[in-house]
Amino acid sequence: MTNRTQPQEQPGIVPPHTPLREYYGTDQNRHPYVIDLFNRTAKHYNTIEGIFLNGGLLYRRLSLKFNGLKRGMKVLDVAIGTAAVSRGAVQLVGPEGLVIGCDPSPGMLAEARKHFHGPLSRGIAEQLPFRTDSFDFVTMGIALRHVADLRAAFSEYFRVLKPGGTVWILESHVPESRIGHSITRFVWKRMIPGLTLLTTRDPEAKVLMDFYWDTVEKCVPPATIVETMRDVGFLQARSKVVVPGAFCEYVGRKPPL
Numbered sequence: 066m067t068n069r070t071q072p073q074e075q076p077g078i079v080p081p082h083t084p085l086r087e088y089y090g091t092d093q094n095r096h097p098y099v100i101d102l103f104n105r106t107a108k109h110y111n112t113i114e115g116i117f118l119n120g121g122l123l124y125r126r127l128s129l130k131f132n133g134l135k136r137g138m139k140v141l142d143v144a145i146g147t148a149a150v151s152r153g154a155v156q157l158v159g160p161e162g163l164v165i166g167c168d169p170s171p172g173m174l175a176e177a178r179k180h181f182h183g184p185l186s187r188g189i190a191e192q193l194p195f196r197t198d199s200f201d202f203v204t205m206g207i208a209l210r211h212v213a214d215l216r217a218a219f220s221e222y223f224r225v226l227k228p229g230g231t232v233w234i235l236e237s238h239v240p241e242s243r244i245g246h247s248i249t250r251f252v253w254k255r256m257i258p259g260l261t262l263l264t265t266r267d268p269e270a271k272v273l274m275d276f277y278w279d280t281v282e283k284c285v286p287p288a289t290i291v292e293t294m295r296d297v298g299f300l301q302a303r304s305k306v307v308v309p310g311a312f313c314e315y316v317g318r319k320p321p322l
Contacts, residue, residue, distance in 0.1 A: 215279050
């Protein structure tokens with residue numbers, strides 16, 4: 066009989082989006098390019114968040130609470146960035162709990178340290194440096210598009226979660242309708258990069274937001290993400306649009322013993 070608390074073996078890589086070789090050339094250069102881009106622009110992340118009036122910070126905390134995060138739990142925040150998710154998680158788990166942040170970018174880890182005082186570790190989603198069955202929650206905020214392989218990342222999330230644990234992911238959203246897509250494209254491809262350049266005065270920050278939109282537009286559909294979560298063993302895997310043209314979330318549960 067199959068042990069339902071172990072990730073199911075599935076062949077094949079599931080990339081989060083089609084290649085964007087105009088940015089990094091060959092596929093082999095993708096990972097170092099992304100890390101270098103985030104290292105160069107990490108100092109601007111909170112400025113960019115301010116363009117959205119920091120509304121995402123409140124939503125992250127409320128959504129985590131709604132999905133069951135509570136006092137005393139242990140949380141792993143993958144791709145912690147500037148700790149936008151971790152800040153809310155710390156409030157919810159209280160002093161009895163623990164939040165650990167992980168990110169592949171030294172620049173982002175340095176920015177996280179300005180807002181987050183818990184443990185930090187350098188690592189990638191596909192090879193997490195943590196023991197099996199360690200966390201009640203695994204979270205990831207607006208970074209799923211930057212992993213190399215969705216199946217490998219979800220398998221690792223499944224592995225490090227305790228039986229019955231929850232994975233919670235916030236990602237960008239593009240409406241399926243032609244009008245909705247056109248409006249979203251105008252906002253994220255034209256307005257946001259322009260505002261980013263205006264507020265930061267740094268062309269590198271604009272490149273970051275250009276890359277952001279292109280990864281969003283080329284991202285696999287939500288159904289593929291949910292299907293991959295189910296493939297590795299998550300139960301009740303689902304997606305929900307939070308803000309049309311902006312954000313959706315993905316949630317799944319590791320089977321209990």
